[in-house]
Amino acid sequence: MVKPCRVVIVGAGFGGLQTAQSLANSGADVLLIDSNNYHTFVPLLYQVATGQIAPEQIAYPARTILRRASNINFLMAEVEEIDFSAQIVKTDNHAIAYNFLVIATGSRTQYLGVPGALDYTLGMRTLEEAITLRNHIFSCLEKATQESDPTKRQELLTFAIVGGGATGVEIAGAVVEILRGRVRRDYPTLDLREVRVILIQSGDRLLADLPKKLGVYTYNRLRKLGVEVYLEAKVSKVNLRSIYIDNHQEIATATTIWTAGLEANSPTEDISTGKKGKLLVNSTLQSSEYANVYAIGDVAYVDNDKPLSGVAPEALQMGVAVARNIKRQLRGQLPQPFNYFNKGRLAIIGCYSGVGKIGGFAFTGFLPWLMWLGVHLVYLPGYRSRVVILLTWIHGYLLGDRAVRLILSSKETNITNYRTSKTR
């Protein structure tokens, strides 16, 4: 082992956090930087947005996760610039020298050039966006109880979701279930049969990166739950009170949730990029230009013939691989190529049903739903969160109740206020 060496990791998502944890007690001096002081367990954001669980249950303070390892420090800051030749990361207050740099800043929403999408849609990528969405959904219900004009009430009770990937499917299933579920008892004066949930997918099937059979099952299942699913449909414009599909069909809605596009959330423009602004790395996850710079997770574009699908297990495995490669470099060995071991994919479609693909097997129904809950419970950081979420799920799924219907913060729920909470 050479003398202590500074590894700077930017981003405390699945990849960055895993890299830090895998470098625990490695002898390297590790600094993890994030603009939030917590790690967000992103797969459960949709449950926060729909009031099923509290935000605190899926956000875990980064310092608490890291405190067991004395060689890892945390800095809450926004990285503004990286000087790769001087090997310095610049934040608003600091200039931090590094020997090795791991960029793990994830992705952000891309609005695909759709007019109005940035200003008038709600996102689902950060904890703050999920809380904003929860406030918005329950504000729409409150306003609907007070609205005597049927057209305006229908607008408040229509929820459009753009994007038919896992996030879109999960939020569509959850929204329709909440409003057809026991929440009805809270709104006796409201006819919740008026509620419309609309899922808009540009491709010809849902969950496009899973086997076709699963997309078809998901489509049928969502339809049965009451979701209107549009396939091969493109949103062409969004404004405060409606969306336009394929330039002609207008749907009046007070709520459009955008889950469609993403691009790299890169802190630098000074190294080579692949598709969607992602940082180009070779098979060892090293930048093609700098052997001491790694990029992992959603911000990375691995230059080989196996495209990544942007799921948490990839980022986690990349974090382990990068930590191993840095340790190899410290010992004077060559880094090794990263190989993703695909344990499978799972997605949940409302209560009691899901889809999954494990190895060559694609399966649907109750089993993948149960596996989804189990897997997410196991991967959740912090055993207390696990206990609380397990209790909440048991209560919610068995008794059909939803717990966290609070409308916090801005009392004036004007959609244009939400813009400040967006990532871009």
Next chain:
Amino acid sequence: MVKPCRVVIVGAGFGGLQTAQSLANSGADVLLIDSNNYHTFVPLLYQVATGQIAPEQIAYPARTILRRASNINFLMAEVEEIDFSAQIVKTDNHAIAYNFLVIATGSRTQYLGVPGALDYTLGMRTLEEAITLRNHIFSCLEKATQESDPTKRQELLTFAIVGGGATGVEIAGAVVEILRGRVRRDYPTLDLREVRVILIQSGDRLLADLPKKLGVYTYNRLRKLGVEVYLEAKVSKVNLRSIYIDNHQEIATATTIWTAGLEANSPTEDISTGKKGKLLVNSTLQSSEYANVYAIGDVAYVDNDKPLSGVAPEALQMGVAVARNIKRQLRGQLPQPFNYFNKGRLAIIGCYSGVGKIGGFAFTGFLPWLMWLGVHLVYLPGYRSRVVILLTWIHGYLLGDRAVRLILSSKETNITNYRTSKTR
């Protein structure tokens, strides 16, 4: 029972909610109005502010509490005006006619004319203020880890609390314990002996409305925990980076928590008031001017020789009494005077110690601490919240851990941003 009659209750705090619940299935048509869609369990706000429990655990959706009674409806709205002669409550969108009106809008912070107090102190009266305070405290710690100038770091690590009542004592005890407790392990680069917690009380003892012995015990106990307690000291000015005591002593601090004064949070100026803008009611809790208007809780001033102390049990008992009186009026009977049955008072001073007064007995130490936890657990609405908070307390008090150290919302923690979250 006469024909259905409309009772409008303004405010979903302890008093208003209890009135509504006591009117369940009474035959009256009850409408509860609040600007939030949830009831806040105020006595535990300080635990939210210090990151011990999640906000969602002490806020319960008003509709969920009320849904068992089909004669009670809820309206989320801000009451802007009351026309007592026309018997109409006006919100931003509605004009609601009433036969009986119960005003239960509580209190709000009064800054006692201290320059800068409104702009530069943080409050503890609402859930949003408690979350803002949590964000602020943990932001100060994050900034302190990045501050190399010892003067500026000391400013970030100094926490001043104005007001030596139960709220001030509880928050002072909690802040000092968190920063001397296991949170230290999260900030290995910070010397937390630099932390100062300062409690400023204008009177000659703490907890002035409890027996003197308890105030003395609390004083000694807080000092032992490391709190600097100033008695007979008045804050004369507050600015962004310091407070002034008695016009001369300046204390540099990035955090001033204001728990000192309160006044009625009245939605009307059209009926008679007593001290602090409170609505004057006679012993039956009826307005002296209108026999069909009641005021209860912190917004009410009962015109007799027993002053109220503004605690939750008073508001709850007043809610029961008002519901009974309205039912009597509906039956053509006369309302009866309200008598407060004082079950006792409890306050908590950090871990394992508290003070209490029950009947003629004043006692201190572990027993009132345990009773405080038990009583608050029992009164908390919703059995799930009880289970989760019990688990959190067991974990927190036995293992010394604090769970919810998230810094949410505004990443730029500039104290002037907080102003928008204030009640006035």
